[in-house]
Amino acid sequence: MTPEDLLPGAARPTLLRGVRRHWDKVRGTWVLLAPERALILDEIGAAVLGETDGKATFDEIVQRLAEKYAAPPEQIAGDTRRFLVSLIQRRMAEARP
Amino acid sequence: MTAPPLAMLAELTHRCPLSCPYCSNPLELSQRETELPTETWVDVLRQAADLGVLQLHLSGGEPASRRDLEEITTAAVEAGLYTNLITSGIGLTEPRLRQLDEIGLDHIQLSLQGITAEMADRIGGYRGGFERKMKVAQWIGEIGFPLTLNAVMHRQNLDGLEQTIDLAIRLGARRLEVACVQFHGWAAINKAALMPSLEQARQARDTVNAARERLAGQLVIDFVPPDYYAKFPKACMGGWGSTGLNIAPDGSVLPCHAAQTIPGLTFDNVRDRALADIWSNGAAFNAFRGTDWMKEPCRSCERREIDWGGCRCQAVALAGDARATDPICSRSPHNAKVREQIAALQGDGSFTYRQIAADRPAAQKTA
Numbered sequence: 230m231t232p233e234d235l236l237p238g239a240a241r242p243t244l245l246r247g248v249r250r251h252w253d254k255v256r257g258t259w260v261l262l263a264p265e266r267a268l269i270l271d272e273i274g275a276a277v278l279g280e281t282d283g284k285a286t287f288d289e290i291v292q293r294l295a296e297k298y299a300a301p302p303e304q305i306a307g308d309t310r311r312f313l314v315s316l317i318q319r320r321m322a323e324a325r326p
Numbered sequence: 327m328t329a330p331p332l333a334m335l336a337e338l339t340h341r342c343p344l345s346c347p348y349c350s351n352p353l354e355l356s357q358r359e360t361e362l363p364t365e366t367w368v369d370v371l372r373q374a375a376d377l378g379v380l381q382l383h384l385s386g387g388e389p390a391s392r393r394d395l396e397e398i399t400t401a402a403v404e405a406g407l408y409t410n411l412i413t414s415g416i417g418l419t420e421p422r423l424r425q426l427d428e429i430g431l432d433h434i435q436l437s438l439q440g441i442t443a444e445m446a447d448r449i450g451g452y453r454g455g456f457e458r459k460m461k462v463a464q465w466i467g468e469i470g471f472p473l474t475l476n477a478v479m480h481r482q483n484l485d486g487l488e489q490t491i492d493l494a495i496r497l498g499a500r501r502l503e504v505a506c507v508q509f510h511g512w513a514a515i516n517k518a519a520l521m522p523s524l525e526q527a528r529q530a531r532d533t534v535n536a537a538r539e540r541l542a543g544q545l546v547i548d549f550v551p552p553d554y555y556a557k558f559p560k561a562c563m564g565g566w567g568s569t570g571l572n573i574a575p576d577g578s579v580l581p582c583h584a585a586q587t588i589p590g591l592t593f594d595n596v597r598d599r600a601l602a603d604i605w606s607n608g609a610a611f612n613a614f615r616g617t618d619w620m621k622e623p624c625r626s627c628e629r630r631e632i633d634w635g636g637c638r639c640q641a642v643a644l645a646g647d648a649r650a651t652d653p654i655c656s657r658s659p660h661n662a663k664v665r666e667q668i669a670a671l672q673g674d675g676s677f678t679y680r681q682i683a684a685d686r687p688a689a690q691k692t693a
Contacts, residue, residue, distance in 0.1 A: 235543070245500070247433045252410070254331055255378035260441040262408040264472050264501055265548070267332055307466045320500045320546050324476035 231313045236287055240324035242313045243283035248321045252277045263321045277309050283325070287313070328606040328615075330378025331644040333570040335368070335385055335583065337397065340575050340682065342388040343416045345451035346439060348478060348513035348520055349678035350583050351387065355682040359577040364394040366596065368401040370573065373601040375405035382407040382433075387575070390417030393579055396425055403430040412436055412476070415462035416455060426564055427469050434466055435503075438477040441489045449482070451679045460497075467498045474501040479530065482675060487533045498556055504534055506552040510584040512680045518673030527555045554668050558629060559636025559652035566614035566634065571605060571635050579604045581611050584639040588613075588648045599671070614648070621649050622655045 236242060244250075248263040250270070259275035261268040270278065280290045281292070288298040291309055316322035340355040362370070371382065382402050389395055391412055398445045402409040410433045411426070436459065440446035446456035466473050479487065487504065494502040506527075507513045507520050522530070534549045541547070553560050563570050563582045572580040577595045585591060591613055594604040605611060613619065617630050624635045635641075636652020644653040645660045653660035 231599070245472065246470055247500075249408075251380070253378070253380065257375070260380060262380060262432075264410065264474055265435075265503075267408070319542050320543065323491075 231237060236310055236324045238288040238291075239286050240326060241283060241286050242281050242290070242317075242322055243325050244251055244278070244316075244322050245320065248316075250275065261316075261321070263319075265322050266319075266321075270279050273308055274312055277312055281313070281322070287324075328663040329568065331569055331571050332379065332382040333383065334374050334379045334687045335570065335584070336371075337385050337387065337573060337575050338367070338389045338392050338395070339387040341391040342386055342414070342680075343391070343452055344388070344414050344439075344455060344479070345679040346449060346512070347451075347661045347679055348480065348507045349510075349679065349680040350508070352586055353515070354586075355387075355680075356575040357682065361392075362573075362575065362577045362596070364397050366577065367394075367398050368598050370577075370601060371398070371401045371405045371407060371419070373596075377602045377605060380408055380561070381410065383410045383412055386572055387410040388417055388651070390415075390422070392398055392664050396422070396429060399420040399426055401429055409582045413437070413462075414450070415456070415459040416452065416467075418462050423465050423469055423471075425471060427471065431471070433474065433566075434471045435474040435476050436463060436466070438475050438493070439628070440483050441486045445483060445486070446457040449677075451677075453609055458487045460580075463497045472501075473497065473499045473506065474487050474502040474503060475499040475670070477506050478504055478507060479522075480507040481526065481673075484522050484526045484530055487530055488537075490540075491545070491547070495541070500546065501548065503548045503550065504530065504551040505548075506530065508550070509643075510587070512613045512678070514643060516677050518671045519675050519677055520553050521554065521668060521671050521673075524555055554664070555652050556654060556655045558664055559633050559640070559654045561632065561634045562637035562639075564634075564654075565631075566604075566638065568634075571611075579610075581607065581614070582639065585610060586640050587639050590648075600622050619649055623652070623659075624651045627657065658675050 233300045245277050250263050251260050259270040261270055280293050291306045295305045313322060338350050338545045340359055399409060411431055412435045414437050439449040443456040443505055447453050456633055509517055513520055538547050541616045567581050570584050575579055580593060591610045591637040592608050594608045620635055624630050634657055638648050640652050641650040642648050644664055653664045669672045
């Protein structure tokens, strides 16, 4: 399956239960907490998950980030999809219709 | 400044209805009277969050054996910790699970002793345990908790690895840990009965790799290989005093769960000293932190900050020297002898079951 199959533009990416973005006050960074995993989020990851609310579609998330960071949507889409698909493959997120 | 820990294992009790012969608890199990009271745990969990701990593992023994598990979980959630319950399932009821759900427990890790009642109950030394566990798994699924199945694998059940993976899928687990027994605690005295063969170790790796590919996006499989056959040792605890700490039921703060087997180390207790101070300045935590303590061949090895010398407890157990290279490492001068010993292990499959000394009946419990 291609990344586009795993996460189509009209799908709504959602973090699974037990997976959440958390502000780590001690280290001063966003982290993603999941079963047996704690991932330090870079700026892109934190921004993407800040828009991933289970309601917005992938295309809407890309649009919002493109506006926020004044960057071309095509470029944002690639990074965002790569990141979210990696979470889907690790059973931390899913693409809802 | 010492980087803060990411994870903390809170061993709430050593009491457990099961008596698995590979239990990682020490041979000298803590008695109930020595366990930390609720209010101390509540305080320690706050201290842990302030120190930088992100993930809390509530473990034991069987954590559900503590009647205040719900209060302790509440304190963990309020402190902002990602809270994982490591359980055999025995002692959990549907109402207790529903209450833990309301409190905000994040994740459950359910142990698996075998894939049939006969096998699992013999290994766990507890009749009816498997059937009860399957019921608990069903409630976990109905409530919707994310579930990791932790299958402890060894000589006597590794041949059922495919069925173990199938069971994880049937139970709706998101993750499966194929955890080959590590030879500490009770496992060390049951080595002959538990040590997998080289062929089993190879087969397990192949089975896991094939299943990972087949089940990508459905089941995540973590594999803890039987390290006696590995070329290089595991970086125990990801490096001593670097990422995690354990609190024993009596409040002793340990750099790893087997650290009390290392002669000469002294351990601080949360009853006497602040957790942050213990982490940064405690003698036991500084004993093997970093690389300064290393001897050759570790000291000049290019892998010294990958393996961190391997496991200190294994160095004591197999080489009699806590500063020695983990004898599992192919570069250790003790490695050839260790491999010979493993090849020569002969067991009839019988176990010495885990027991708290005071509970030990005159006759040994048998399967």
